[in-house]
Amino acid sequence: MFARSRKTVFLQNGSPPGGRRWLWLVVGASGVLAAHAASADPQVILPQGLPVQVKPTFTEPGLPQFTFPTAGGSLLGGSVDTGNGNGGGDGSTSPASGSTASSGDAYNAMMAQSWGSSAASAAGAMGISATALAATCAMESNCQNVGSSGGSSATGAFQMISSTYNADIAGAVAYDPSIAGTIVSGSAGEMDPATEAYAASYELRQDALTLENDGINDPTVLQTRAMYQFGAGAGPRVADAPDSANLAELTGLNAASLAANGLSSSSTVGDWRQTIVNKLGSATANQTVLQQ
Amino acid sequence: MYTVRLRVALALALAVTGGAHAERLQPGSPLSGYQCYNIDAAALKLTPEDAWEGKGFPPVFKGPSEDSGKLGVASGPVFVAWPLQKQNGFVQMLRFNGDIGWISGSVIRPLYRDPGSKGGCTLSWRGNLVQFALDPGAKGWLFRDGHDIPEAKFLERSLHSQ
Numbered sequence: 295m296f297a298r299s300r301k302t303v304f305l306q307n308g309s310p311p312g313g314r315r316w317l318w319l320v321v322g323a324s325g326v327l328a329a330h331a332a333s334a335d336p337q338v339i340l341p342q343g344l345p346v347q348v349k350p351t352f353t354e355p356g357l358p359q360f361t362f363p364t365a366g367g368s369l370l371g372g373s374v375d376t377g378n379g380n381g382g383g384d385g386s387t388s389p390a391s392g393s394t395a396s397s398g399d400a401y402n403a404m405m406a407q408s409w410g411s412s413a414a415s416a417a418g419a420m421g422i423s424a425t426a427l428a429a430t431c432a433m434e435s436n437c438q439n440v441g442s443s444g445g446s447s448a449t450g451a452f453q454m455i456s457s458t459y460n461a462d463i464a465g466a467v468a469y470d471p472s473i474a475g476t477i478v479s480g481s482a483g484e485m486d487p488a489t490e491a492y493a494a495s496y497e498l499r500q501d502a503l504t505l506e507n508d509g510i511n512d513p514t515v516l517q518t519r520a521m522y523q524f525g526a527g528a529g530p531r532v533a534d535a536p537d538s539a540n541l542a543e544l545t546g547l548n549a550a551s552l553a554a555n556g557l558s559s560s561s562t563v564g565d566w567r568q569t570i571v572n573k574l575g576s577a578t579a580n581q582t583v584l585q586q
Numbered sequence: 587m588y589t590v591r592l593r594v595a596l597a598l599a600l601a602v603t604g605g606a607h608a609e610r611l612q613p614g615s616p617l618s619g620y621q622c623y624n625i626d627a628a629a630l631k632l633t634p635e636d637a638w639e640g641k642g643f644p645p646v647f648k649g650p651s652e653d654s655g656k657l658g659v660a661s662g663p664v665f666v667a668w669p670l671q672k673q674n675g676f677v678q679m680l681r682f683n684g685d686i687g688w689i690s691g692s693v694i695r696p697l698y699r700d701p702g703s704k705g706g707c708t709l710s711w712r713g714n715l716v717q718f719a720l721d722p723g724a725k726g727w728l729f730r731d732g733h734d735i736p737e738a739k740f741l742e743r744s745l746h747s748q
Contacts, residue, residue: 448742455742504640507658509681510715523743526640528734530661531726534682536712536719543725546732547740554744 400432400578401425407437407451413491418585419470420495422502426583427495429515429574431487439487451487452494459484462493462500469496497522502583505530516579519570523555537564608648608657611684613711620680621668622707622718625660626695627728634736637661637728644694646687650676657687662728663718664694665709682715698725 401424404410413431414424431437434453442449447456454462463483467474473492483489501521505513508530513521521529528545535544541552542559549559557565571579611617625644627637636642643659645652650673664679671678676688699705703723710717720726728734 508661509646509658509683509685511683523740525638525735525739526643527634527637527661527728528726530682531663534715534717535726536710536717539719543720546725546727546729546734548737551735551737551740554741 398578400428400437400574403437404428404431407439407487409439409451409487409491410437412488413451416473416488416491417495419473420466420492420499421585422495422498422583423581423585425578425581426498426515426518427491429519429578429581430494430498432578433519433570433573439485441485450484450490452490454484454490454493454497456481456484458497459490459493462496463489465500466492466496469499498583501529505533506584510534512582512584514579515574515581515583516567516570518583519579532563532566535563537562537567539563541566609686611680611686611716613684613714615684615711617665617680617709617711617716619668620665620709620716622697622709622720622724623664623666623679623694624662624697624726624728625664626693629693629695632728634729634733635739637734638736638739644689646679646681646689647676648687650674650678650688654688657681657685660689663697663707663726664689665716665718666694680709680716684714684716698727698730699723700725 404413404424404427407413413427417424417427428437431451434448435451437451439451440449440453448454450459463477467477477483477489477492478486483493498518501518502513504526505517505521510517510530510533513533517533520532523529524532524545531544532541539562541547541557541561541563542549544563552558552561555566556569567579625632630642630644632642640659640661643661646657646660648654648657658681660679660681665681667678667680670691672691673688675691677691677694679687679689681687697705697707697720700723704721705724706721707718707724708721710719725732
């Protein structure tokens with residue numbers, strides 16, 4: 295009825311046949327191109343993370359027993375960059391001889407905490423890998439819910455300063471309003487690891503999306519750490535630079551600032567990457583941040 | 587007349603659909619036709635705090651016009667086609683992922699460099715990423731004095747558990 299009325303209006307307006315043909319030409323061409331655009335880059339969109347895994351309580355008769363994995367991060371984690379250079383950021387960095395971390399250490403360290411599984415759920419809700427979130431708490435506090443130290447006001451398992459925490463927890467709630475009822479509100483949330491995990495996950499998500507917006511696809515933990523540590527201006531530069539690049543020439547940081555990270559004015563990007571790899575292990579450092 | 591309408595229709599269709607996909611350089615393709623520039627913080631009126639937070643970075647478009655569709659933003663460096671390819675006030679550039687885009691010529695500049703040095707950079711592929719290595723004397727800084735990163739913010743995010 296509605297379509298017929300519109301057609302009537304067109305005819306009553308006295309549009310010439312050529313005008314209608316012209317309209318259909320635009321619509322038709324738009325449709326063809328839209329269909330092409332839609333088919334060119336198929337993407338799976340998982341705004342709330344992966345679907346809940348079905349765990350059968352009663353097994354089917356005749357089937358062998360199956361033990362569901364409880365750790366390892368493969369379910370909540372993204373894909374691991376296997377060194378093909380597709381965003382690893384440290385293609386030439388090999389694990390240091392003094393490396394103390396293996397691939398699952400960060401994830402296991404977080405999951406060993408009473409709040410670990412809640413944090414992993416927070417990562418999923420924000421669309422990031424649980425292993426990537428675990429890397430943050432491993433880097434910042436060895437996944438211990440500690441207070442501020444060393445003159446910094448950063449607190450909690452993810453060592454966030456208040457201004458960053460407040461902005462990120464607000465962003466997290468805006469991204470997924472359903473979490474509002476489950477988090478500890480106010481400044482107390484900063485010392486509740488399960489709540490701070492939402493803010494830290496949102497921060498990681500934003501950093502990874504910023505890198506993607508700059509043309510660095512599927513950013514890894516290591517690349518996103520560059521964003522977090524050097525900011526949105528210098529971060530992508532560090533994420534993209536070769537291991538041999540001088541960090542001071544690239545970022546303008548002075549010797550005193552670099553010394554706060556155990557680096558010097560002669561340190562290279564590879565030296566910085568190695569500090570992360572030493573802490574996390576190569577596989578975790580090259581884990582992609584955003585869930586696929 | 588029909589041909590003109592057809593062209594206009596296609597142009598409108600491109601506008602409706604956001605345009606065709608960006609042209610992308612395949613990994614391994616020669617990169618000698620590109621050179622490093624940077625975004626011009628002075629022209630963009632950026633402060634180090636803006637840069638830290640990613641505010642005010644210039645957009646990169648699919649074609650040499652704002653109507654062509656946005657690919658993303660550039661935080662620097664900017665890999666410009668060399669010698670510069672200018673159209674309609676825009677300069678052709680390469681993004682980290684090999685996408686070919688266009689950026690306003692008024693918001694980019696050559697790299698800062700030590701007096702007497704040649705400056706510039708050498709590009710190479712690392713997997714699917716275009717990687718840059720600064721030539722001797724060239725600086726990757728956004729600001730002339732090199733103070734790109736607010737020291738207090740950097741120290742707040744320095745490692746707490748070394």
